[in-house]
Amino acid sequence: MAMRFTPTEMTPAERALQAEVREFLAAEMPTGDNTPGNDRALGMGAGKNKEFSKKLAERGWVGMAMPKRYGGHDRNAVDRFIVVEELLRAGAPVGYHWVSDRQTASVILKFGTDDQKERFIPPICRGELGFSIGMSEPDSGSDLASVSTRATRAEGGWLLNGTKIWTSGAHENDWFVVLCRTSPMEDGNKHQGLSQLLVDLNSEGLEKNGIPFLDGSPGFNEVVFNDVFVPDENVVGELGMGWAQNTTEMAYERGGPDRWLSAYGVVEELMRHHAGTSLEDRAAEVLGWATARFFGLHNMSFTVARMIDTGQAPSIEAALVKEMGTRFEQDVLLRLLEFVEEEPDPGSMLLYQRLLAKAILTGPSFTIRGGTVEVLRSVASKGLRA
Numbered sequence: 001m002a003m004r005f006t007p008t009e010m011t012p013a014e015r016a017l018q019a020e021v022r023e024f025l026a027a028e029m030p031t032g033d034n035t036p037g038n039d040r041a042l043g044m045g046a047g048k049n050k051e052f053s054k055k056l057a058e059r060g061w062v063g064m065a066m067p068k069r070y071g072g073h074d075r076n077a078v079d080r081f082i083v084v085e086e087l088l089r090a091g092a093p094v095g096y097h098w099v100s101d102r103q104t105a106s107v108i109l110k111f112g113t114d115d116q117k118e119r120f121i122p123p124i125c126r127g128e129l130g131f132s133i134g135m136s137e138p139d140s141g142s143d144l145a146s147v148s149t150r151a152t153r154a155e156g157g158w159l160l161n162g163t164k165i166w167t168s169g170a171h172e173n174d175w176f177v178v179l180c181r182t183s184p185m186e187d188g189n190k191h192q193g194l195s196q197l198l199v200d201l202n203s204e205g206l207e208k209n210g211i212p213f214l215d216g217s218p219g220f221n222e223v224v225f226n227d228v229f230v231p232d233e234n235v236v237g238e239l240g241m242g243w244a245q246n247t248t249e250m251a252y253e254r255g256g257p258d259r260w261l262s263a264y265g266v267v268e269e270l271m272r273h274h275a276g277t278s279l280e281d282r283a284a285e286v287l288g289w290a291t292a293r294f295f296g297l298h299n300m301s302f303t304v305a306r307m308i309d310t311g312q313a314p315s316i317e318a319a320l321v322k323e324m325g326t327r328f329e330q331d332v333l334l335r336l337l338e339f340v341e342e343e344p345d346p347g348s349m350l351l352y353q354r355l356l357a358k359a360i361l362t363g364p365s366f367t368i369r370g371g372t373v374e375v376l377r378s379v380a381s382k383g384l385r386a
């Protein structure tokens with residue numbers, strides 16, 4: 001299989017959409033709780049603001065690619081890319097609807113029953129339903145097919161037992177999609193017998209234990225299931241086909257602007273801080289390098305969206321954008337430290353200082369979440385060999 005990043009430009013209509021989002025943000029970016037320094041990018045603890053999610057939805061910018069009959073807007077991956085890129089660059093608080101919009105609605109649309117589409121997609125498109133991701137477990141991360149959370153048959157549904165971990169936002173979101181085993185492994189084939197279940201995060205028997213980030217902020221959770229009842233109507237797609245569905249879901253997670261914009265706010269703010277002053281050569285070189293990289297990654301990532309809209313499946317390209325994008329997110333922080341003289345201080349009066357301090361503490365996670373760099377290289381190399 002070949003890998004292609006065909007250069008593509010925005011059409012006049014796409015530029016107009018970009019301008020519309022910028023105008024909206026200039027008027028509607030929430031103030032108050034949403035201190036830009038805290039919520040600048042998803043990797044740094046995406047701000048959640050249900051009112052803001054609803055406002056975006058009213059503009060038609062949540063569930064954009066969902067069909068109109070389910071409350072969506074029949075738009076495409078490129079339009080979603082343009083909206084999301086602007087929101088992330090501005091540090092908008094998109095955390096509440098983020099996972100629902102990026103992947104859950106698409107999974108339900110592709111694999112769900114008509115009833116599930118009617119129940120879940122319209123509220124997602126209204127910005128009223130926050131989903132988390134229930135994949136990782138204490139002993140299963142990269143080797144996800146080894147999950148041991150188990151659903152056993154009960155009258156009218158399933159009883160779920162086991163533990164998920166690193167479940168971002170489980171303490172604030174409403175539901176999550178849980179990858180679990182619904183039948184025992186046969187002949188050592190761990191990819192069979194897995195299913196995806198829609199689970200209410202407020203179910204009886206479900207326990208959420210917060211795990212603070214390195215900087216002390218909340219976000220991660222351990223989620224323990226003690227005989228949690230999940231009705232049959234909440235099984236997504238075909239029983240036992242969860243692995244293939246989950247692989248499709250992971251493809252939605254990769255290649256988008258959230259994989260290279262996590263440190264954008266720091267760079268922008270640093271440049272703003274130095275505006276009108278003459279930069280030392282070293283600083284000019286690093287900021288020039290960062291700008292060129294942002295531009296290159298934007299182009300590669302935009303190409304992935306364009307390929308999706310022309311019916312292609314750019315999973316290798318998406319894996320590479322994430323591999324390169326997340327490594328860049330970390331490199332850029334280290335290179336900024338080469339010329340920032342003051343020690344980064346989370347309590348500083350200066351916004352760029354606070355952003356930098358937070359980014360340094362959360363930066364190690366950039367190349368882990370959504371699949372580690374090693375796993376992405378493996379995805380890309382296997383895909384190219386196929």
Ligand SMILES: Cc1cc2nc3c(=O)[nH]c(=O)nc-3n(C[C@H](O)[C@H](O)[C@H](O)COP(=O)(O)OP(=O)(O)OC[C@H]3O[C@@H](n4cnc5c(N)ncnc54)[C@H](O)[C@@H]3O)c2cc1C
Nearest residue numbers: 133134135136140141142166167168365368369370372374
């Ligand atoms: C900020 C953040 C948010 C997250 N949110 C969620 C969430 O909402 N829901 C969820 O389900 N999970 C979430 N995760 C978990 C994440 O998906 C896992 O941490 C990730 O997949 C790695 O799994 P692991 O932590 O078990 O590490 P391991 O799989 O144990 O990996 C440890 C190291 O070994 C390497 N390695 C493992 N296997 C191979 C291999 N075959 N070849 C080469 N190297 C290998 C890895 O690259 C890594 O460096 C989140 C993680 C982070 C950091």
